[in-house]
Amino acid sequence: MSHRHWAGALDTMSEAHRPLVALDFDGTLAPFQLDPSKARIPPAGVDALRRLVEVPDLALAVVTGRSLSDLLAVAELPVGTRVVGDHGAQFGYLDDDGPIIQEVNLTSTQRAQLAQLGDALNALVGDGAWVESKPTTVVLHTRPMTSSAAGEAKRDQARAIGHRLGAQVLDGKEMVELAVVHVTKGEAISTLRADHRAGIVLFAGDDVTDESAMRELTRDDIGIKVGDGPSAATVRLAGPADMVVFLGELADRLSV
Ligand SMILES: [Mg+2]
Numbered sequence: 001m002s003h004r005h006w007a008g009a010l011d012t013m014s015e016a017h018r019p020l021v022a023l024d025f026d027g028t029l030a031p032f033q034l035d036p037s038k039a040r041i042p043p044a045g046v047d048a049l050r051r052l053v054e055v056p057d058l059a060l061a062v063v064t065g066r067s068l069s070d071l072l073a074v075a076e077l078p079v080g081t082r083v084v085g086d087h088g089a090q091f092g093y094l095d096d097d098g099p100i101i102q103e104v105n106l107t108s109t110q111r112a113q114l115a116q117l118g119d120a121l122n123a124l125v126g127d128g129a130w131v132e133s134k135p136t137t138v139v140l141h142t143r144p145m146t147s148s149a150a151g152e153a154k155r156d157q158a159r160a161i162g163h164r165l166g167a168q169v170l171d172g173k174e175m176v177e178l179a180v181v182h183v184t185k186g187e188a189i190s191t192l193r194a195d196h197r198a199g200i201v202l203f204a205g206d207d208v209t210d211e212s213a214m215r216e217l218t219r220d221d222i223g224i225k226v227g228d229g230p231s232a233a234t235v236r237l238a239g240p241a242d243m244v245v246f247l248g249e250l251a252d253r254l255s256v
Contacts, residue, residue: 055256062081114136203217
């Protein structure tokens with residue numbers, strides 16, 4: 001972690017016009033859990049997000065690979081947060097009266113393709129590998145598998161299924177996602193930026209799938225990579241615990 005970079009990011013954000021703060025969820029805001037339903041934002045992070053969403057002219061967004069229903073079941077997010085699920089296929093907003101989630105409209109061909117992909121991936125379930133179904137994607141998770149070679153073999157099979165059935169194949173940490181709608185987090189950032197007429201974007205993520213969003217950033221924006229691995233980000237934090245500290249300091253600087 002470079003503290004100088006972190007301080008620079010805080011300085012840049014405190015002078016920014018109409019900032020957009022967009023954050024990945026798993027591995028970025030919430031530490032990984034073997035059971036994804038147990039993932040939670042640490043209390044200090046929940047508090048920082050509550051304070052950030054109150055900052056005038058700031059837009060707060062959580063951009064995740066989870067479906068929005070899945071995200072909202074675990075993420076304690078304040079009213080006013082924009083939420084983007086399924087890597088950019090699903091948009092929503094947390095209103096006073098509850099979440100407003102835009103309908104995902106699939107063609108009959110896409111629905112049939114999604115069902116076929118689900119059937120094919122379900123044949124790979126076992127030894128800890130499991131399948132998650134989302135509105136526009138199906139995912140093979142291999143994180144709980146004890147043998148990493150066996151996990152890699154299953155992920156190879158999942159990729160082959162995706163290519164054979166014409167899906168978009170996304171590689172994540174110990175997971176392979178097969179999507180029938182071709183979207184990326186980069187496109188989601190681009191949409192959020194335009195919607196908010198943002199003068200600057202801060203995006204933080206930990207995974208390979210977050211790099212499309214990092215590449216969408218300009219040199220005036222701030223990209224934060226959480227954890228190890230190659231990244232186009234300019235700032236690096238060790239893990240969600242540092243992310244939470246950073247967000248607290250950001251809220252301190254921006255709160256009036
Ligand atoms: Mg993540």
